[in-house]
Amino acid sequence: MNVVEEILTIQETAKHLKVTPQYVRLLIKENKLFAKKIGKQWIIEKNNLLDYVFKYNIIIEPDDHERKSNNIPDIVALSFFSGAMGLDIGMKNAGINALLACESNKYCRMTIEKNNPNIALIGDINKYSVTEILEYAKVPKDRKVDVIFGGPPCQAFSTAGTRKALDDERGNVFLRYIEIIEEIRPKYIVIENVRGLLSAPYPYKNIDTPIKGGALLIILDRLKEAGYEISFELYNAANFGSPQSRERIIILGKLNGKKLPYLLPTNSDNPEYGLPKWKTLREAFEEKNFKTHNYVQFPEKRLKFYRMLTEGQYWKDLPEEYKLEAMGKKLNMGGGKTGFYRRLSMNKPSPTLVTNPTMPATDLCHPIEDRPLSVEEYACIQDFPENWVICGPILERYKQIGNAVPIKLAEAIGRVIIADIKNESILSIENFKYSRYKNTSDIAWKKEMDSKIKKMIKK
Known part of the structure; x- marks a missing residue:
């Protein structure tokens, strides 16, 4: 916590706690924060403020800050839209530990600071240049970034939302994430999103009418132009040991190399694959x-x-x-x-x-x-x-x-990347059904989209 004076006013206390003066008055009224009234002014002693922070385990929203350590690990990774760090935890379990977290939600920032105070922390992705991002992460100028991973806000693409896709402010944040990838050019990229990304409508090339899947086509074209070979699939977290049936699109990219294989499942509700049953x-x-x-x-x-x-x-x-x-x-x-x-x-x-x-x-x-x-x-x-x-x-x-991204699913993502870094062969299960929907892999989806575009052009 920041050093404070011995005596604080309500306004000064609010500033240190990063809350409103009205909230400080409420704390006083509820006897959570001890204060004295002198004339018409409430004053709070430093020790009473510290007692309140300790007693109620208060986490003050942290300021943006650089990474605490100067050590550079073998794998340099950056995390964006980090949230409560579900994706980060899974990637770390697999051997990829991010040096920087990017998150604007204040409660998520508190969670990050509480559990991983040594990581670099920045806020709104639009407010930082690539140079600043690398400086916060303390990545030397002569060191390449190996992995960038993150789950851009999904509401713009969710089937439950308004489906504004790239016209939505959150959709534009998605494009800023792509821009950062294009500038930093890490060897591997991970993009996590909802199933709605597969069908989010948007005009594509010479087709002025929004086409279902158009938003993803634009994103894939950008990544391909940047030199990335892409694979993706709609994965059910239950197939990776998570006790929940939850499906997410995982896009994996590799710079100037053969595309990464699909994730290796560990569980299945189909006994034909010879895997343990879904976890209950x-x-x-x-x-x-x-x-x-x-x-x-x-x-x-x-x-x-x-x-x-x-x-x-x-x-x-x-x-x-x-x-x-x-x-x-x-x-x-x-x-x-x-x-x-x-x-x-x-x-x-x-x-x-x-x-x-x-x-x-x-x-x-x-x-x-x-x-x-x-x-x-x-x-x-x-x-x-x-x-x-x-x-x-x-x-x-x-x-x-x-x-958050289910951590078991995140671990499977990390394992594929680590295996590729080590040039290890990655097993696969032939014709494994990852989700209950059709045409969700990069190959099947692209084939369906090509057919759809041809029909639209003929019309």
Whole structure:
């Protein structure tokens, strides 16, 4: 924490804590921060401020800073859109440890600083030149960057969003990420995103009408022009040992070399492949010794529906007379796609994590207890280490965990890159079905897009 004077005003305290003066007054009112009133002015002693920070384990949003160490590892890697560092943890487990994290969300920045204070930390990707990025990471001018990885904001491409793609401000952040890759030219690149990237509409070349998949075509053309051979696939995290069924596009690029192979699965729900079965929620929870459970309780009007459901059921299993009410048609509970109720099954992987902060913390109800999954249980599903601290208010912690890349999937990404660096052969499973959708690999998707473009040109 910064050095402060012995006596602080409310405004000075707010500045040091990086909160509003109104919030400091609330802390005083709630007796969390001890203060004295002299005349019309509240004053806070330095020791009382330090006591508050220690007692409540307060993490102050860190300033941008350089990497603490000057040592240069064998593999120089940079992380962007780092979030709660799910992708970073998995890559590190495989042998790739990032020297820099780029993240603008203040709660994610707190999480990064709490768990990895030695890493370089920068904020908005648009505010830094490549020269500044490398200076923060303390990468010598004569040293090449080996790996750049990150998951640019996916809302611009999500099938649940407005699908503005590259016209969206977040889509433009995606393009800034591509620009940084083009300037730094690392040997390997990783881009993680949602399935919607495969079909995000955008005009392409001489076709003025937005074409589904056009945004990805533009991105791939940029990377190809920069010298990268690209492979990608839609991967279900459950196929890599994660106790959840969650699909993400992983784009892998290699500069001036043969394209990287697809990730090697470790699990499958198909016994024909001879792999261990998907990891269940029961197995994941039984491996952990949960000491606490932090969660936001469901309102009673929602709980009454959960009590009608057994393990693994959802709103369609409710008695007919309650379905409309449960889906928000009679109650203001977020009808349509958001009115989703499910008691989890302990004998299956978890469904995709729900992290919409406008809803109760999660729409997934614990299979045994009438409560949502806790922050700790969500972290378990994502395979975060037990000592990894997620900072911020509880809804922000849910959001950070839900937005993270499943760590087991990230490990599989790192293993492919490490094997290629070492010139090791990478095993593959012939005709392995990575997801439930068709034409999701770079080869099949490109073939489908070529056919679609030819038809549009003829018209």
